[in-house]
Amino acid sequence: MPDPTTPTVLTVLTTTDTPDKADALARGAVEARVAACAQISGPVTSVYRWEGAVETAREWQVLLKTTGSRYPALESWLLAAHDYETPEIIATPVTGGSAAYLSWVAAETSEGTPE
Template identity: 50%
Template structure:
């Protein structure tokens, strides 16, 4: 089993509730909230700039689908950013804890 890091952006006022729901549902072991980032992107042909929060979600790589579904069920955006990166290195006791916390 492997650990992954998912990156999800959301409105700052929804970040805590979303992070809490993911941990309570057991699909995330830990979620760090970076409270303020600025996203610049094109949507529907328009250049957009939004203040967002960034969620750093540690989870079991083999449970990404469950994590994605949990985010989609609670996220206010039409097309939320949900990106996962497999972690091939890290502090072994911490990675073991992530696996135990999400089994």
């Protein structure tokens, strides 16, 4: 059972079509304090249906860490910063982890944290 004193942390996944865009999304979200950190993986091959056709594309994944309370701000930030018409934004709850790390995520995404 999760410790009620540990903040709710989420991992949030998005993708984009170039490493430079992935870096900009990762860096921008951390600078805006809507994510504590981000990891970029890729390239990956994505296969999906778009506008009636099956597409294949090379993409880079950006995995961001935030809190449940900051998720709405992160989602809004990603929607504004992303150049995809319908970007992938998927949040997954972290069900366990180091209390120190989870507290660090909360501290780094706090709206009142000084620069």
